[in-house]
Amino acid sequence: MSPTSDGHYLDLPNARLVPTRTVLRTQKQLQSAINHQAMLCIHGGVGLGKTLTVRTSLRDLAPDATLSFQFHRHCPLGEIQKAVATALGIPDGARGLTTRIREAVTERSRVLVFDETQGLTTDALEWVRSLWDVDHNRPTVVFVGAEETRLHLRRRPALASRVTKWPRFKPLHPTEVTEHMPKYHPVWSKASEKELLWLDDGACRGNFRDWAKLTGAIQEILIEQGKPLDHFTRDIAREALETFDPSDLHLPPEGDVE
Secondary structure, eight states: OOOOTTTTTGGOOOOOOOHHHHHHHHHHHHHHHHHTTTTEEEOOOOOSHHHHHHHHHHHHOOTTTTEEEEEEETTOOHHHHHHHHHHOOOOOSSSSSSHHHHHHHHSSOOOEEEEEGGGHHHHHHHHHHHHHHOOOSSSSSOOOOOOOHHHHTTOOOOOHHHHOOEEOOOOHHHHHHHHHHOOOOOOOTOOHHHHHHIIIIIIIITOOHHHHHHHHHHHHHHTTTOOOOOOOOOOHHHHHTTSSOOOOOOOOOOOOOO
């Protein structure tokens, strides 16, 4: 996986992508899906890095074959068809649009990614299935979405039966926090395991999006104070956490060191 922060939440400067167990497993499953022209459903809670992992992995695995889409909830099928056709270079208003799209996605290897799948209608999902149900050179289809995405697809047995793998993203385990955060951003490079676990338990709870928010807030404070990015202190962390919703925090009271 590329170490750049391109596409990272908040486009956080100096952030690096880290190979957690979930990321590495997802990469292998994406490669397998591409090899077998299969359907894959990647689901899990918000802020756990699903979209970033898929986008970055496919940039390495299938850079010239991937087409990614994200539609608003209950987007009409016609809008979806038009967006897919446009991505494939099919002229607007072309006759027999579905046939033209099916021909285009099977003329060479393609990977179709549908993010926020939980918002797609039954008609949209069945239409995607129709693109995959061909006799030769099927496109690889990757569904990505929130925790309820799995049930959303399971309610459509004809589609669900065609999905070969269902990888689920979970929050980082505490051991992954202490292993990967120092590599993720210079802000954490000198933070002790004790401090990292204190913040994870009290504020971030294994959620990469929350770690990105906290990292960005600390980085801003350090830059404003003219201090190096690795100048972490608990006081600076507490100041950064003032930007969080208090109801999301479970930190010890001020002055408590544990």
